[in-house]
Amino acid sequence: MKNHSRFAVLLLLLFLISISLQTQAEVITLTPDTFSDKIKEKDTAWFVKFCVPWCKHCKNLGTLWDELGKTMEGEDEIEIGEVDCSVSKPVCTKVNIHSYPTFKLFYDGEEVAKYQGKRDAESLKAFALEEAEKASEKSLLDTDKEL
Secondary structure, eight states, X not given: OHHHXXXXXXXXXXXXXXXHHHHSOOOEEOOTTTHHHHHTOTTOEEEEEEEOTTOHHHHHTTTHHHHHHXXXXXXXXXXXXXXXXXXXXXXXXXXXXXXXXXXXXXXXXXXXXXXXXXXXXXHHXXXXXXXXXXXXXXXXXXXXXXX
16 A cells, blocks of 8 residues: 555645646747747747847846746747847847847837836736737738728
C-alpha cells in the first residue's frame, strides 16, 4: 500500500509541475534574425521591451516583463517580446531606440504605439490590449477600404 501512495504522490507532483510549466507565458527574445519576421506576423500585436543589461532602470524592472507575460496568457493575438540592444544593435537602431528601457507595440510589422505609463503589470497589460484592439480595428478598416 505504501508504494501505491508514493506513486500517487509522485504522479500528483508531476501533474502539478506540468500545469505550472504550461501556464507560464513565454517572453520571446527577439534578435536581428527573428525580429522583422515576428513583428510582421499577420493579425498579431507584439509588445516589445528594448533594454540593455547595464541599465539600472532595466534592472529595476526585475521580473515585471515576465509577470506581464503571465498576465497576458490567453490573449491569442498579443505576443510579449524583448530585445537586448547590447547584442541586437541593428534592431534597436532600426526602430529608433535611444533610451532604456523602451516599450513599443507593433502590429502587422508597423510600430503603432510607444508605452510611457506606469511600470506595473496591470497598466502594461491594459495598454497592450487597448492598442492591439485599435490596431486590429484600423487594419480591418484599411482592408475594407481596399475591397
